[in-house]
Amino acid sequence: MRHIAPVDATLQPTPEPTPWWGEYALEAGSTGLWQIGPLRLWITNRRHEWRLYFERGPDALDPSVAIVCPLAEDDGPPETAERTRMATQRTGGTLSLEPALADRAVVSRPESPFQLLPNDAVDLFVSTPLWLRVWAGPEPRHLLWDQPLFRPSDTWVGPDTTRGALAYASRTFMRLDASNLPYYAARAVTRIRLENRAAGPLLLERLSLPVRELALYADARGRLLTETMTLTREPGGDLAAVRVEHGAPDRRDADEGPRLVAEPRDTPRRGGILHALSSLLG
Amino acid sequence: VDQLWSQIVDFFTGPGLQHALSGAVVLIVGLLLARWGSRLTGRLAARRGSAQYSLIMRRLTYYVVLGVTLVVALAEFGLELSILLGAAGILTVAFGFASQTSASNLISGLFLLGEQPFVVGDVIRVGQTTGSVLSIDALSVKLRTFDNLLVRIPNETLLKSEITNVSHFPIRRLDIALRLPYHEDVDRVRSLVIQLAQRHPLCLDEPRPQVFFQGFGESALDLQLSVWAARETWFELKNALQEQVKTALTEHAIEPAFPHRTLYAGSPTRPLTVRVVTRGEADPPDENREREDEARTRGRS
Numbered sequence: 001m002r003h004i005a006p007v008d009a010t011l012q013p014t015p016e017p018t019p020w021w022g023e024y025a026l027e028a029g030s031t032g033l034w035q036i037g038p039l040r041l042w043i044t045n046r047r048h049e050w051r052l053y054f055e056r057g058p059d060a061l062d063p064s065v066a067i068v069c070p071l072a073e074d075d076g077p078p079e080t081a082e083r084t085r086m087a088t089q090r091t092g093g094t095l096s097l098e099p100a101l102a103d104r105a106v107v108s109r110p111e112s113p114f115q116l117l118p119n120d121a122v123d124l125f126v127s128t129p130l131w132l133r134v135w136a137g138p139e140p141r142h143l144l145w146d147q148p149l150f151r152p153s154d155t156w157v158g159p160d161t162t163r164g165a166l167a168y169a170s171r172t173f174m175r176l177d178a179s180n181l182p183y184y185a186a187r188a189v190t191r192i193r194l195e196n197r198a199a200g201p202l203l204l205e206r207l208s209l210p211v212r213e214l215a216l217y218a219d220a221r222g223r224l225l226t227e228t229m230t231l232t233r234e235p236g237g238d239l240a241a242v243r244v245e246h247g248a249p250d251r252r253d254a255d256e257g258p259r260l261v262a263e264p265r266d267t268p269r270r271g272g273i274l275h276a277l278s279s280l281l282g
Numbered sequence: 283v284d285q286l287w288s289q290i291v292d293f294f295t296g297p298g299l300q301h302a303l304s305g306a307v308v309l310i311v312g313l314l315l316a317r318w319g320s321r322l323t324g325r326l327a328a329r330r331g332s333a334q335y336s337l338i339m340r341r342l343t344y345y346v347v348l349g350v351t352l353v354v355a356l357a358e359f360g361l362e363l364s365i366l367l368g369a370a371g372i373l374t375v376a377f378g379f380a381s382q383t384s385a386s387n388l389i390s391g392l393f394l395l396g397e398q399p400f401v402v403g404d405v406i407r408v409g410q411t412t413g414s415v416l417s418i419d420a421l422s423v424k425l426r427t428f429d430n431l432l433v434r435i436p437n438e439t440l441l442k443s444e445i446t447n448v449s450h451f452p453i454r455r456l457d458i459a460l461r462l463p464y465h466e467d468v469d470r471v472r473s474l475v476i477q478l479a480q481r482h483p484l485c486l487d488e489p490r491p492q493v494f495f496q497g498f499g500e501s502a503l504d505l506q507l508s509v510w511a512a513r514e515t516w517f518e519l520k521n522a523l524q525e526q527v528k529t530a531l532t533e534h535a536i537e538p539a540f541p542h543r544t545l546y547a548g549s550p551t552r553p554l555t556v557r558v559v560t561r562g563e564a565d566p567p568d569e570n571r572e573r574e575d576e577a578r579t580r581g582r583s
Contacts, residue, residue, distance in 0.1 A: 107487070107488070151483045152483065153480070153482070153483045153484075153485065153486070153487050154483065154484060154485070154486050154487070154511070154512055154515070155486050155487035155488045156453055156486050156488050156489065156510065157488070161451065161453055161489060161510070162451050164452075165452075166452060166453070166512055169487035169488070206488075
């Protein structure tokens with residue numbers, strides 16, 4: 001059986017990141033357009049109503065970012081765009097766009113499987129797909145939209161087809177060197193510390209990243225990063241401790257420390273949680 | 283008449299009325315308590331467990347409270363339970379013969395609840411019927427089919443039948459049969475359909491989509507595309523992927539194989555002569571030739 005590898009645009013030039021999140025003012029009767037990677041989203045503020053129109057391009061790794069707010073009256077969403085209408089009693093015109101991590105674990109693979117030597121550790125860098133949350137203000141804010149910028153493929157993580165959990169498959173490879181990981185507007189980067197305390201080598205074919213438990217940060221250059229995760233294979237060999245290093249990830253090349261842009265979806269658990277190795281590495 | 287009148291007066295003035303009234307009150311309160319208690323335990327059980335667990339707890343509470351109420355109410359009415367139970371023993375024999383089917387269903391229902399091949403909310407297939415389980419009752423299981431019909435299946439039938447639980451596991455395989463003509467490049471078709479599956483977001487990345495070469499058919503090569511999907515999105519993927527496969531095969535000029543049959547008459551067939559005749563140029567009917575043809579046909583028969 002031939003295996004067709006996931007798309008990985010490492011050969012594409014890496015554009016400068018453009019921070020697209022934040023607050024926007026949208027007067028009643030006007031429309032704004034946000035293109036974030038593969039997603040084009042039009043938001044119209046009508047009296048007592050928000051209308052959201054969207055369409056997604058075919059390229060999950062599209063790096064383009066463009067924001068036009070407000071949009072000229074003649075420009076509007078195409079007829080083919082999908083739409084959502086949200087009614088509200090309030091007439092406020094403040095919008096808040098936030099990036100968020102996926103609502104399930106994300107499975108990523110190295111370009112080719114490798115083994116981590118016994119009593120050794122490496123850093124892995126993984127980029128995972130982003131979701132977009134749109135809030136209508138002012139306080140208390142109402143969530144208008146919580147959807148992926150590009151719908152990732154479903155996948156299954158577990159020892160067999162009867163035990164496990166649904167996850168998303170990442171379309172990019174994990175890297176051993178952060179500089180090899182290109183910037184994508186629709187993705188965030190996670191650093192994973194992989195430690196092998198067992199006597200034998202640790203084969204890494206894929207890794208399930210529990211992104212629901214990770215907070216999202218933005219560095220001074222506008223790149224999105226998550227909290228760092230440590231995965232330690234215990235000496236026994238079959239169990240792995242997963243620990244999230246809470247707080248901003250360590251970015252030595254940034255002038256300022258990364259600042260929080262989205263809280264984790266699930267309440268973070270303190271300390272390491274032991275998982276069966278098969279549930280994390282497949 | 284006087285005797286009857288005196289009995290009626292005695293009933294209303296003596297303890298008889300008091301017993302009847304207190305029995306009726308016990309019965310009404312008990313019924314209300316059974317309904318209220320079963321709803322409460324059902325709600326509490328639903329918070330902690332499945333819909334199945336909630337249903338069982340609701341029914342159990344209802345029947346236990348109802349049973350206790352009946353016993354207390356009968357005692358209030360002045361009836362001795364020992365006599366009733368003695369009579370019930372005799373009745374049981376007669377009743378048992380008359381209600382064999384019901385008893386069998388009742389016991390089968392207990393086995394089904396114990397074994398739990400499915401729970402309320404699962405989608406099951408029994409024989410030709412596929413539907414979502416609405417309730418597991420004492421005598422039967424109620425299914426709602428996808429065309430919104432209520433199907434009642436006796437518990438005894440279920441216990442004896444093969445039941446397929448479609449929604450037991452979180453993921454499910456979808457098989458799409460492909461029939462290709464013998465001259466088609468199998469590798470090309472395999473790559474095409476695997477790529478289609480990999481691009482579809484509802485098709486699971488793991489377990490990987492696969493194409494199985496099922497065999498050499500009578501008129502076609504039989505292939506099968508097998509992909510996996512979450513049980514909630516299985517139907518959506520089935521519709522979308524089959525359409526996409528059809529479109530892709532058409533775009534790549536890959537014709538599906540149609541059933542065909544070659545007839546062999548015992549010797550190599552000579553090519554048929556085809557003569558194109560346009561209107562106006564056709565020869566006038568040749569009566570002699572027609573007569574000759576007719577005579578030849580008669581000679582054969």
